[in-house]
Amino acid sequence: MSIFHSLNSSASALTAQRLRMDVISSNMANIDTTRGKLVDGEWKPYQRKSVSFQPKQGQFSSFLNVAIGNRDRGAIGNGVSVSRIQEDNETPFKQVFDPTHPDANEEGYVEMPNVDPLRETIDMMSATRSYEANITVLNSNKAMLMKALEIGK
Amino acid sequence: MDLYGGTISALEKGLNFSSDKSKAISQNVANVDTPNYQVKTVDFKNYLQEAKTAHLEAHRTDRRHLPFSPTTFGSSTHNYSSFRFNQNGNGVDMDKEQADLAANQIYYNALADRISSKFNSLNNVIKGGR
Numbered sequence: 633m634s635i636f637h638s639l640n641s642s643a644s645a646l647t648a649q650r651l652r653m654d655v656i657s658s659n660m661a662n663i664d665t666t667r668g669k670l671v672d673g674e675w676k677p678y679q680r681k682s683v684s685f686q687p688k689q690g691q692f693s694s695f696l697n698v699a700i701g702n703r704d705r706g707a708i709g710n711g712v713s714v715s716r717i718q719e720d721n722e723t724p725f726k727q728v729f730d731p732t733h734p735d736a737n738e739e740g741y742v743e744m745p746n747v748d749p750l751r752e753t754i755d756m757m758s759a760t761r762s763y764e765a766n767i768t769v770l771n772s773n774k775a776m777l778m779k780a781l782e783i784g785k
Numbered sequence: 786m787d788l789y790g791g792t793i794s795a796l797e798k799g800l801n802f803s804s805d806k807s808k809a810i811s812q813n814v815a816n817v818d819t820p821n822y823q824v825k826t827v828d829f830k831n832y833l834q835e836a837k838t839a840h841l842e843a844h845r846t847d848r849r850h851l852p853f854s855p856t857t858f859g860s861s862t863h864n865y866s867s868f869r870f871n872q873n874g875n876g877v878d879m880d881k882e883q884a885d886l887a888a889n890q891i892y893y894n895a896l897a898d899r900i901s902s903k904f905n906s907l908n909n910v911i912k913g914g915r
Contacts, residue, residue, distance in 0.1 A: 762817050772807070772889075779897045780897060
């Protein structure tokens with residue numbers, strides 16, 4: 633809990649949303665990549681990656697509050713952090729018929745990455761809006777700190 | 786002798802509340818995409834209760850020592866565990882957070898203005914109006 637606590641929280645969110653944008657960029661860039669990973673001597677297409685977030689809880693007081701039973705009275709927290717970047721194993725690869733492709737199988741089908749441009753675009757817009765919201769909060773907190781400096785003038 | 790008449794300490798409590806609230810709003814907006822995140826709020830009622838029951842004072846060995854009340858910092862944060870706003874279990878209502886942010890900033894500015902003018906009038910009195 634310091635004077636710049638809220639600025640640090642917003643900054644951590646900016647970092648997290650920027651990383652999310654990076655991952656979305658990587659997905660979009662690799663939308664046609666058929667040689668993403670080499671598994672048992674065979675090329676697998678690029679797999680869509682997604683970012684998952686978790687609240688950053690590193691404060692002693694929050695652990696103490698939980699330990700003494702004040703579960704609903706935990707401390708405010710320290711912003712957000714990226715817990716992991718995971719590959720999407722659920723969505724199946726797209727099958728495209730193209731016998732001339734170097735990575736086509738015996739039937740002439742090529743496995744394409746499971747990246748959906750529509751989904752990525754919506755994710756990107758969501759990340760942009762979250763980023764903007766955090767910028768707004770950051771600016772507001774900055775204005776409050778500047779106002780606090782004016783006390784006594 | 787009470788030079789400040791309790792005004793400054795009351796304003797200070799208000800500023801503390803506003804500052805804590807801005808921290809909570811920052812945390813909520815930062816976690817707008819976190820699954821299963823519970824919204825945090827700072828309760829004004831608790832702050833008011835603490836301000837009312839602040840008779841508890843530190844023991845002074847001399848009458849001329851400055852009085853101070855115990856600090857109860859960060860004790861009135863609440864989680865809304867039952868509220869879900871999003872499909873992924875997230876409870877952040879972005880419109881509410883933005884409105885709270887604007888209101889909180891104006892409130893903070895108002896308090897800072899008041900405490901500033903209080904200091905100014907004290908300054909005026911000390912200088913004898915010169």
